[in-house]
Amino acid sequence: MAENACHDLREFIEASKQIGDWKEIKGADWNLEIGALIETTAELIPQPPMLLFDEIKNYPRGFRVAALLFASYKRVALALGLPHEKSKLELVRLASRKIRSSQPIPPLEVKTGPVMENVLKGKDVDLLRFPALRSHENDGGRYIGTGDTVINRDPDSGFINMGTYRMQLHDRDLLGLWMSPGQHGRLICMRHWEKGQSCPIVATFGPDPLSFLAANAKIPWGQSEFDYVGGLRGRPLEIIKGPITGLPIPASAEVAIEGEVPPPSVESRDEGPFGEWPGYYSGGTVGTGEAQPVIKVKALYYRNDPILQDEAPLWPGAPRTDLSLRAGLLWDQLESAGIQDVTGVYSFTNYIYVVAIKQRYAGHAKQAGMAAVAASASARHGRYVVVVDDDIDPTNLKEVLWAMMTRVDPATNIDIVDGCWSTPLDPRMPPDKRAARDHTNSRAVFYAVRPFEWRDKFPKVSRVSRELREKVIRDFQNIIPFPKG
Ligand SMILES: Cc1cc2nc3c(=O)[nH]c(=O)nc-3n(C[C@H](O)[C@H](O)[C@H](O)COP(=O)(O)O)c2cc1C
Ligand SMILES: [Mn+2]
Incomplete structure (x- = not known):
């Protein structure tokens, strides 16, 4: 994640083409067809190719959509500036180390940049120029904001936040914004609204990849994602001071807007449904x-031949993120909280966070599990935390399930913690709870570890050893089509 993290989305796309599979698709329809192609590809193909859509139905050539950018962990490694030939677990470890060692670097103001190649103001603003997708059959509209960042400034402290929140394309100059309770962007808007003011806002579509990954990791309140990204890259993000809002506009974003969010009592709209x-x-x-x-x-700004980044959510069986900054962030936060001997961290969507530890004392697993329930990286809308021993690779779901099947005594090794931070989009939230704005849910923490007190008496693992496995793969590769690792 040092000097070599990609500068912008197009540089990232070009670099991704060098290290993995990608497909260009011409003539597809923004209305459902592209969404269906993306979800089906992610479901059926392991480490799926990056998809680039051009000549989208009824849109001019060059107005493109890029998808599945982060569905292969090798591309995530590239975005983080990490060596892509490492294992997933090693990459999470490297990410957490980098997070630990980097110092925030504030953005650098420049006079102009590629995002200013096309400028439309006032009445000329027209977001319908872009092939925003309608992704799921019952979506209430088209969404231009999925691979986006939303930028606003806390009026009290001055801190500038950058978060990813979905944006519906209501009209040529009107967007819907959905921010879950507790999100930093929403807390900032509320501080403006309480004063009876609209909240000035900048948003980008097709941000640089590291900004995107940071914008959807829960970096603590008060830490600007701009400075954070600068620190991870080892050089500042270049920004242009927005002529209307004074907010920073990332200079190499594909598309950016400036505008304001009025208090919902003054103006609001139905939003969604959205898959x-x-x-x-x-x-x-x-x-x-x-x-x-x-x-x-x-105001609307965009580069020539702009690329929208599609990140519309997919059914969880079609993973769109193979590795996230969140896991690295959680690892760092656990260590900062004093949890020792963490040997791995991973998340399967927001719902399952896995923490591997080398158990050193009775109570160590519980300490790690409770910390993962509370840490900012994992606190919002989780479901399960699974603590495993260090022989389990938390990025390997088969190994995690095996630990849950064999090392958990359900009566004694599952803790239920109720009343945790959630969101109205939780499908399991009872209607009355949602109506009462009690946006909380419970968590189950599985201690899928050998019980510390008698860990030495736990039966020995009978699985083929790693060495023998690697040997038979080598020796029989010409007969049995083992996947290349
Ligand atoms: C593709 C994508 C879309 C997201 N959309 C939303 C959204 O519409 N609303 C929301 O509240 N959070 C959404 N999130 C989650 C937030 O980006 C995430 O919680 C982030 O930490 C919010 O920024 P903040 O920490 O500065 O509040 C999305 C995440 C991703 C990866
Ligand atoms: Mn934030």
């Missing part, structure tokens, strides 16, 4: 019954 990452339609007006905030767009 969300748990695999159900949720959030927005669905379930809450409440109209949602809008962004009134005052």
